[in-house]
Amino acid sequence: MIDSNFVERCDNVVIHEDVVNKVRDQMPEAEHLYDLADLFKVFSDTTRVQILYALDLSEMCVCDIANLLNMTQSAISHQLRILKQVSLVKNRRDGRVVYYSLADDHVKKILDQGFAHVIE
Amino acid sequence: MIDSNFVERCDNVVIHEDVVNKVRDQMPEAEHLYDLADLFKVFSDTTRVQILYALDLSEMCVCDIANLLNMTQSAISHQLRILKQVSLVKNRRDGRVVYYSLADDHVKKILDQGFAHVIE
DNA sequence: TGAACATATGAGCAACCGTTCATATGAACA
DNA sequence: TGTTCATATGAACGGTTGCTCATATGTTCA
Secondary structure: OOOOOEOOOOOOOOOEHHHHHHHHHHOOOHHHHHHHHHHHHHOOOHHHHHHHHHHHHOOEEHHHHHHHOOOOHHHHHHHHHHHHHOOOEEEEEEOOEEEEEEOOOHHHHHHHHHHHHHOO | OOOOOEOOOOOOOOOEHHHHHHHHHHOOOHHHHHHHHHHHHHOOOHHHHHHHHHHHHOOEEHHHHHHHOOOOHHHHHHHHHHHHHOOOEEEEEEOOEEEEEEOOOHHHHHHHHHHHHHOO
16 A cells, blocks of 8 residues: 655646655666667567577578568568667678578577466 | 588578478477567567566556656556556556556566666 | 679558547546 | 546557568679
8 A cells, every 4th residue: 555645636746756756766777778678679570589589499591581481581681680780690691691590598588588478 | 501402492492491391390389479579569668668667666556657757647548558458567446546566577577688688 | 704593772551559639437525 | 416536548640660572782603
């Protein structure tokens, strides 16, 4: 039960001023939370999640991924560009073929943490 | 170095057929990955991330959150509805006031896992 | 060098999303 | 009971996003 005094009407100021002040003090920096939402945004598309899980199993070239997911080479390439921009995947060139793989195992940890919540 | 034979031209079938088949076998169910992307979608908005971090610090009513984040009561209420639909927050009513809190500590784990990646 | 091929990329479009605005709901208090 | 107030919600609008299509880039090989 919250016992802080009702300071003002809600549509003007706050109801529980002390609670709001306490939370405001302890909140992480707004910029960090903005970056955090941006990070999750990358994980919020089915195609990208599928790509990341595929790359966790094996490094793959663009064409293989396109065939695995039954999608256009262009669509996959666009998504890989996004994943690379935020350093979730890295790539290496071997002749004409470009192989992609996960940038680090942190990526998998984030995926798995969410996955655990989904399969329950 | 991947040593599988080049089976077909890329724009028709696959390059590394064995790799694609192996990955296809080991991939999590497509439906799970779809749900996973949907879960991350909820975390992919700054407003919702701020709400979740705030609720981790203290249960709060709609009006307090609106004031904390300097946003409309309506906007916050819409977002809380989304968070409740996917069971990330719960609420209790006390008279006219509705207090929201995190549904479980799994939510914080997902946030923190991402946060660790952001602040590095 | 020129043809073939894997990949990258820019423009454009349709679908989705988060906000605002107006209004409805539901509880308290006079 | 009627007014007040906290919250909920539907419609609408502007911005974002993921795909397609066309084309560019860069490497190989004849």
